[in-house]
Amino acid sequence: MSINSQKINVNSNKLTQVILTSIHCSSLFTSSVFAADISFEIEGVNAQPSKIYAQLFNSQDSYSKGEAFSATYLQAKQGINKVIFTNIPVGQYAIRFFQDENNNGTLDTNLFGMPSEGYGFSNNAKPNYGPVGYQDAAFTVTEQQDPVINQTHIIY
Amino acid sequence: MQRRQFLKSMAIVGASSVLPASATLLTAPLAPAMVNVKQLFNDALAVHPELIGFANVERNFEPQTLSLEGRIPADLHGVFYRNGPAKHESGAIRYQHAFEGDGMLQRFEIKNQNIVHRGQFINTPKFSQEQQAQQFVYSGPETKIAHALPVVTPDTVNTANTNIIAVGDDLWALWEAGSPTKIDRDSMQFQQQVHLGAESKYANTLQGLPFSAHPKVDPSGDIWNFGLHPSGNIVLYHLASNGNVKNAGVINTQYRGAMLHDFLITDKHLLIILPSLFTDKSIEGHFEQIKYNTDIPMRVLVISKQSLTVIKHYELPAGFVFHYGNAWEEINGTIHFDASLYPDVNVLHKLSNVMQGKIEQASTKAKTALITLHTEGHYSMQIMPGTSEFPCVCDHVVGLKKPLFIPSVSQNQ
Numbered sequence: 001m002s003i004n005s006q007k008i009n010v011n012s013n014k015l016t017q018v019i020l021t022s023i024h025c026s027s028l029f030t031s032s033v034f035a036a037d038i039s040f041e042i043e044g045v046n047a048q049p050s051k052i053y054a055q056l057f058n059s060q061d062s063y064s065k066g067e068a069f070s071a072t073y074l075q076a077k078q079g080i081n082k083v084i085f086t087n088i089p090v091g092q093y094a095i096r097f098f099q100d101e102n103n104n105g106t107l108d109t110n111l112f113g114m115p116s117e118g119y120g121f122s123n124n125a126k127p128n129y130g131p132v133g134y135q136d137a138a139f140t141v142t143e144q145q146d147p148v149i150n151q152t153h154i155i156y
Numbered sequence: 157m158q159r160r161q162f163l164k165s166m167a168i169v170g171a172s173s174v175l176p177a178s179a180t181l182l183t184a185p186l187a188p189a190m191v192n193v194k195q196l197f198n199d200a201l202a203v204h205p206e207l208i209g210f211a212n213v214e215r216n217f218e219p220q221t222l223s224l225e226g227r228i229p230a231d232l233h234g235v236f237y238r239n240g241p242a243k244h245e246s247g248a249i250r251y252q253h254a255f256e257g258d259g260m261l262q263r264f265e266i267k268n269q270n271i272v273h274r275g276q277f278i279n280t281p282k283f284s285q286e287q288q289a290q291q292f293v294y295s296g297p298e299t300k301i302a303h304a305l306p307v308v309t310p311d312t313v314n315t316a317n318t319n320i321i322a323v324g325d326d327l328w329a330l331w332e333a334g335s336p337t338k339i340d341r342d343s344m345q346f347q348q349q350v351h352l353g354a355e356s357k358y359a360n361t362l363q364g365l366p367f368s369a370h371p372k373v374d375p376s377g378d379i380w381n382f383g384l385h386p387s388g389n390i391v392l393y394h395l396a397s398n399g400n401v402k403n404a405g406v407i408n409t410q411y412r413g414a415m416l417h418d419f420l421i422t423d424k425h426l427l428i429i430l431p432s433l434f435t436d437k438s439i440e441g442h443f444e445q446i447k448y449n450t451d452i453p454m455r456v457l458v459i460s461k462q463s464l465t466v467i468k469h470y471e472l473p474a475g476f477v478f479h480y481g482n483a484w485e486e487i488n489g490t491i492h493f494d495a496s497l498y499p500d501v502n503v504l505h506k507l508s509n510v511m512q513g514k515i516e517q518a519s520t521k522a523k524t525a526l527i528t529l530h531t532e533g534h535y536s537m538q539i540m541p542g543t544s545e546f547p548c549v550c551d552h553v554v555g556l557k558k559p560l561f562i563p564s565v566s567q568n569q
Contacts, residue, residue, distance in 0.1 A: 108360055116363045127307075
């Protein structure tokens with residue numbers, strides 16, 4: 001049966017770099033370009049002590065390459081967890097995330113590359129006999145919305 | 157008819173029933189004839205009661221004492237289990253392939269020269285959810301369900317419908333593409349989808365991987381099995397008799413056939429045999445897209461039981477096999493095995509035809525093939541007369557030279 005799942009691979013060192021870069025970039029944007037905040041709500045998270053790592057992508061290409069426009073993490077708590085991306089320019093975005101349930105800084109997968117820890121995507125997009133594509137998870141940030149709210153349910 | 161055409165024709169026929177005749181005529185030439193699989197099957201069943209094995213089962217069979225012909229030996233007692241797809245229909249939908257139905261466990265208790273039968277649907281997460289919804293909510297590998305929920309992992313649609321084996325004190329109901337399903341031996345109730353290797357060094361690395369439906373139990377009680385990924389990666393398992401993982405590994409075979417049903421073991425090796433299949437991705441339906449090509453040899457991978465790596469490779473003439481019998485190995489490394497060998501993969505597609513009530517004899521044309529793999533890299537093959545399918549040997553001779561060869565042969569051609 002042909003079933004693949006999207007693999008999220010966030011190396012903790014790279015993530016730190018991405019965060020620093022995005023903070024640096026966004027400080028440049030704030031004064032000249034309209035920017036909104038994205039509030040991303042993840043439902044159904046279990047209680048174990050762990051972090052949720054989330055990546056924000058701004059194009060099909062960067063999504064395919066795993067090159068995040070911005071990334072962040074938060075301490076997971078039971079129930080609804082909220083991830084905020086601030087000062088995001090108008091445009092199209094997609095979010096993917098995983099819960100680092102064993103605190104090893106990476107999304108664990110089984111031997112065929114399918115996630116064995118909680119994960120998910122914006123728009124509550126889910127793999128369906130195949131991986132989640134960028135367009136399934138994509139949403140837009142416009143000048144009319146502030147903040148942009150997107151909701152999803154974690155997949156275990 | 158392919159799935160997309162089927163759904164299109166469903167929509168058009170649905171609309172045409174409320175249109176005037178002239179409009180119906182306009183749309184009719186554009187649409188292929190509608191196939192109502194459920195109606196076709198039920199019409200055929202009325203004429204051919206032998207199709208009963210493919211009929212839909214609505215509910216569990218309560219314990220009942222079976223009527224017997226002949227006598228059962230007084231000292232014969234025990235419980236015999238069988239598993240297979242039984243729920244093929246929900247509402248107006250009938251699955252299009254026989255492999256899609258939800259598993260039902262059949263229990264035959266032999267005691268006091270009587271047999272008490274009981275049949276219990278395996279309450280998998282899929283079955284449970286669909287029973288609650290009173291309709292199919294997931295598309296099957298072959299059957300597209302309108303507004304279906306996403307299939308996030310193979311275990312989302314794991315029907316536990318193919319085989320049943322005893323593991324420790326439990327039963328495992330097996331499927332091709334996902335985890336084993338643990339069932340309480342006495343109550344026949346679903347326990348959980350088994351997380352292989354949990355609480356061991358394997359942690360989550362084996363979670364949700366395919367565990368195929370025809371594992372081999374060797375004379376020591378150890379369980380050997382494989383699971384196929386569409387990429388051609390195959391996971392190999394060596395389990396203790398209680399289900400604990402002793403060893404596991406992955407081999408990359410480049411196989412693109414998307415289906416691998418059975419395998420063999422000798423006392424030293426696993427034999428993974430890749431039939432002459434490829435997938436045509438332009439066709440819809442998991443089984444429909446599996447095609448046969450005589451230019452693709454059947455590849456035999458000889459795998460060390462110790463290292464779970466391929467140590468030798470043979471090529472046989474093109475062929476397709478659902479089930480093998482037994483394999484054994486001479487001291488010098490010559491390997492012998494037998495297979496129910498089909499000339500092509502039509503048997504797989506005929507399991508769609510039979511779901512529409514079409515009875516075709518052509519699905520029983522496998523021949524017993526006796527194959528020898530010589531150490532120098534060549535093979536020899538002997539084809540037995542008659543037809544055969546699903547030869548079995550007792551666990552205590554699996555992988556060993558058989559003292560007596562009795563092929564499961566039928567003379568019906």
